[in-house]
Amino acid sequence: MGSSGAFPTLDSLHFPSAQTSISQTLASLRRSALSVSNRLQSIETDAEFVREVADHYGLPLVANERCGSWYIDPTVKVGSAYFKSTDGHTGQWDFSFRRLNLQLLPLANQYGGCVIVDSTRRGKLMPDALSKTVPIWCAVLNRALFPEQEEYHCVNLPPNYLGESEESQIASRIDGFVHSLQSLKLDLTHLRQQLGKPMQVAWANRSYIHPPNLLPNHNSHLLVLCSASRRVQGAEMSEGGYIQGAGDDSEAWAHGLTPPVFWANREILKQTAEEDLPGVIADLVAEYKRQNTVHQATLIAPTRNLYISQTDVRVDVGTQYDLVIDCHGDPRTTEGNSGRLNLGCASAKLGSRDLRKSLSRVREFIAAQLGSDSSRTLLVTCETGKDLSAGVVLAIVCLFYAEDGSFDVSQSKRSMSKQFIRQRLAWIVSSKHDVNPSRSTLQSVNAFLMEPPDY
Template sequence: MEPASSFLTLESLHFPSAEQSISQTLSALRRSALSVANRLQSIEADAAFAQEVAEYYDLPLVANERCGSWYIPPTTKVGSAYFKSTDGHTGQWDFSFRRLNLQLLPLAKKYGGCVIVDSTRRGKLMPDALSKTIPIWCAVLNRALFPSETDYHEVHLPPNYLGRSEEAQIEARIDGFVTSLKRADRVPYTGGLGESRLLPPSDLEKGSGYCLFVLCSASRRVHGAEMSEGGYIQGAGDDSEAWAHGLTPPVFWANQALLKQTSEEGLPRLIEELVAQYQRETSVQSASLISPTKNLYISITGETESNRYDLVIDCHGDPVASEGSDKRLNLGLASGKLGSRDLRKALDKVRDFVSTRLGATDPSQSLLVTCETGKDLSAGTLLAIICLFYDEQGEFDVSQSNRSIGKQYIRQRLAWIVSSKHDVNPSRSTLQSVNAFLM
């Protein structure tokens, strides 16, 4: 009889081909659970919940971009916010001057508040933008706008959600953010809310002189894998670049029925056609005026009829095509980080162009600056122009180019752009190039 140690056991048996088959099967099931059709169906369900919240509080819906727009039909969406979850990450709590979100203040005054909608993927109850970034923002603006009303300066974080240590560390940073905001000289809505406060204690009723901001995490929390949820996907609208095939919320909401009727295999082709049709129908858009200037504009390249403007700077256009032109400057920058790095070298041309075309002729001429997103390189280019040539009142003054420029001054001017076009988001590389050129 053989020793017991030589007996075959279940653990000693290996079936490589079977293991591979099981792995492939599980992967296929996961992909099927995360299908585009399941995502769109999940978005519809979560959107219905967001609408119920709005009706309960009798407040309009605002999307925290970009994810939030998936959960709000354009017909019921009254505005957008741009609060970043990274500004709420543990140890990185911040008040962003690139995301001032001052556009919410007149909206809050008009409606008495709003429901801000966002979502997050499986594993979290709510995104950090809702649990920390927006409460920080409310506390900062309450203190900046109403410094004497100390009863309303508390940071209203979700109850029983964060640890006491993190809450204390967040609270300790608020006054520093308030000081920085006041230095930036961008609190234009002082008194603009009347007697309103941005975030009331929970026992106060709407209409009692307070603006209520309801933070709505649209998706139901999922603890297990998507395969166990019958096709439901938490945070289905998140990271849409990875799954949507170019589909955007406006196109989705305009074509719900058609998208539902289409097979998973046919969706990419249909989405491509629908997006192209939407882009044709909305190809000409107006540019955004950068206040308090009266003649600086920003837009996406190709989405504005540039002949409406006296002067145009195109961050990506072929430099050869604009040689010898008195009206146009093409910088020929690449996309993304490469373009951001090259911007520093191109800003000499921008300075000379603006100095010659505005300073030496008519400073009231309109100047449009464009890039492929209308948010990054064009914003960096405009930031340099504003810092070099515009005074505190937004008037062109060529003597400004001789003044000493520091980071605080640049931050103040960046606030002009962000307040005027709320989705502007110059990258860190772009801002570094502008800072290096100016300083």
């Protein structure tokens, strides 16, 4: 057969320009469906459900950060929790010692429980943080703090949600987590007094409330695990502008907008055209920062003189604190200032690597400046107050503080173990509940502390 009668090739049937147009159109429709305006409207819709849940149980609202704060008006938010879904992922179930969440114990005792608010993106009924991480945490604390009340020792999981095998594997790990918690040498008697009674969990989402008739009672505290968003199975374009888990991953869409700024300026944001939102948001955020830039330092108990906070250029060495270590400050700017140590670390993972090389300077600074007068106050800062500064504080409390929190320069010559470092980390996360040192930061600190002393 001649070329004129040949079958057409696949390439000859393609229409590149038309295909590109369709692809661009679909992408444009998806971007429109996921617009900032749609996200903020979806958040408001979900916040109404959250308020209904709180009213039903008569319990206050706690945000599981960072997503949960979008769904709670700051005027009615009583606290924050830091439960991660990764600690509930299948096969990775864990009780995190970087996120002890002990701040919830006195809060639950004060109110009889609370509603913990979170959300998740399209397709899931609830995040793993609510379906597994919090139930594991409750079971561990109930067993550790109330060993005699065995009726509260089981790990309660949402109905018909996990397979029998996964439920069994989670249950088999609880005793190991309890043992690890006990090994931190926390004052469990004090924690029991703070909590008062064991905890029970319930779930509230758009599909069900379970158990249906469980309410706060005299025998236990109730933690209601509330997933704010309606479950969406299909594409966002089919939902008329509604976005499941609209508050999730806000760094990618919010242009710097934060929950407090959103709740304080909802009407302005609603009245702003989509194309003008980035500029308006930038102005609102800048104004909020001008009015709310005081960073409160947190004392690391049981020490009496060691503090941690986010970096604040207004901190005055010699007046507010005797000594300051700034993880990101330029080392060239501290010449002649013996009370300040700037480490010059970069941000994020690069900063964690820099920290490994800087900790010997921290050790020398503390030995020289605090060794002669242990009553002097020391503030450690970084750009977030949660990562590198926590790593530096961890190194300091391991090197220079005794079990009772007293400063002792001779402590720096002792040998270290991972278990000892974990116990000291518990001091930090128990004192400042939002600290979140990265794995890279902790690896740098462990490597430094566990190497043989060079003096």
